[in-house]
Amino acid sequence: MGLEDLEDEEKKLCYDALDKEGFGARTKRRAFLSLEDAELRDAGISRASVRKVLRLAMASAAGLGVGSAAGVGAAAGVGTTRAGDAGAATGLGVGSAPGDGLPSYYQRFLGLLSLGNITKPNPAVLAAITRRCAARLMVLPDCDAAVDLYREAQLFPGPSTEGHLLTQLGLTVNGPLFPNPADGPASLLVGATNDGSPVVVKLLGGVGAAGAQQPGGAEAEACRALMESKPAAVPLVPARIVTFELGNDHVSIVGRAPGLHAVICMPRYVSSLASMVQLPAAVLAGGRRMVAALEWIHDKTYIHMDVKADNIFVDPKGRWWLGDFGSAVRKGSPVTSTTTWFAPRKLLGLPAEPQYDWHMLAVALVAECNRKSWKELLVEDGCSPAKNLIAAVKELHGRDGCAELARFLNDELLTRAGCSAALP
Structure with a gap:
């Protein structure tokens, strides 16, 4: 089977890919369809270009449902396993064809974006991804993950916004604090102040220059309220809200409009609890600190609503600090x-x-003592019902060295959550 045997719609996909690569002339099209070395050489088309065009055409076929990616691949002599498997069908899952050297992760990423209906990605966003998330780009499993990475990168500050952060606030920002999204939110960026102090930065929303309301939305409002008059001993991440202005001449690659914008600036900790090794012995001391943090939040008439290991940060002395007020409400x-x-x-x-x-704090602490099995112990229909939590606390009470922790969980947390275990 040759490329001449393709259906008209499949040929059109190849022609479109040829046009993108600058091979739209009729003689070049004829040479490409023949795949004869002599004709390709005379037309100035390299084998590498042929492979690239085929991948683009096959990715389009798989993504748009026109013809079949497998059909294009088979016509060209490129083996495929499933028409719906874009990685295999385009060769994107393993990089370049044999003899091309190292895999082209960037081309693979573009192919996956195409399958996710992002056919004209912003070059500035792509540059930010290659600069800040190169390791993550290399291991994307599918087009959904590629689109997620692209959407997250759209929220990174562009060159103009970075300049305003530096000149107005003395903040230099870099890539995400957690390159692996499983370790924490991608919205947290690594930064530094003018004096070299490491910080974590999160960009929030803005308001028009003439707006009367404060920028940053509900998260900034909660942060301001929770930080007001907070004693140093309260183990909440000491976050501060700072603002910067984007003038009418500001050009944004991610749609940040002119006006007043808010930024959360907080210290950079060693790790989130989710990224730490399992340390059951530290759970009791850390849990007591989290009780103090929640008591302060509740005294301010706020509810955190997202207590979990991802939002608990650990300093160099092993102390826990509760952060991330993005879900907090009155x-x-x-x-x-x-x-x-x-x-x-x-x-x-x-x-x-x-x-x-x-309840959520109790679940988080039980999970720290059962890292490998906490979902099996607690989660039912997507939630952790009280009956499962009570059973887990009872099991902890019978475990060597965990009786004091179980008693703390029951007396300090379950009771306040409206349930308790009858411990011996």
Whole structure:
């Protein structure tokens, strides 16, 4: 089978790919379809260009449902396994064809974006990804992960915004704090102040220059309220809200409009609890610090609503600090976001109550003592119901060296969450 045997729609995909590579002339099209070395050489088309055009055409075929990626690959003598498997069909899963040297992860990424219907990615966003997320780019499993990475990178500050952060706030920002999204939120960026102090930066929303409201939305409002008059002993991440202005001449690659914008600036910790090795012995001391943090939040009439290991940060002395106020709402206000695995039931839209925070903290601490099996122990229908949490605390009570921790979980957390275990 040769490329001449392709269906008209499949040929059109190849022609479109040829046009993108600058081989749109009729003689070049004829040489490409023949795949004869002599004709390709006379037309100035290298074998590497042929492979690139084929990958583009096959990616389009798989993504658009026109013809079949397998059909294009078979016509060209490129083996495929499943038409729907874009990585295999385009050769993108393994990089370049044999003899090309190292895999072209960048081309693979572009192919995956194409399958995710991002056919004209912004060059500035792509440059930010290669500069800040190269390791993650190399191991993307599918087009969904590629699109997620692209959308996250769209939120990174562009060159103009970076310049304003430096000149107005003395902040230099770099890539994400957690290159692996499983370790923490991609919205947190590594930065430094003018004096060289390491910080973590999170860009929030803005308001028009003439707007009366404060920039940053609900997260900035919660942060301001929780930091007001906070004693140093309260183990909340000492975050501060700073603002910078984008003038009418500002050009943004990610749609940041002129106006006043907010930034959360906080110290950079050694790690999040989720990235630490399992340390059951530290759970009791860390849990007591989290109780103090939640008591302060509740005294301010706020509910955190996202207590979990990802949002607990660990300093060089091993002390835990509770952060990330993106889900925090006033007591009694509707819950707008949470991590359902840690909640007793589906909570979105329900009035926020302190008992939810206590339940989620108990789940987080039990999970630290059962890193490999906590979901099997606790999660049911996507949540961690009270009955499963009680059973897990009872099991901990019978475990060597964990009786004091189990008693703390029961007396300090489960009781406040509206449930308790009958411990001996």
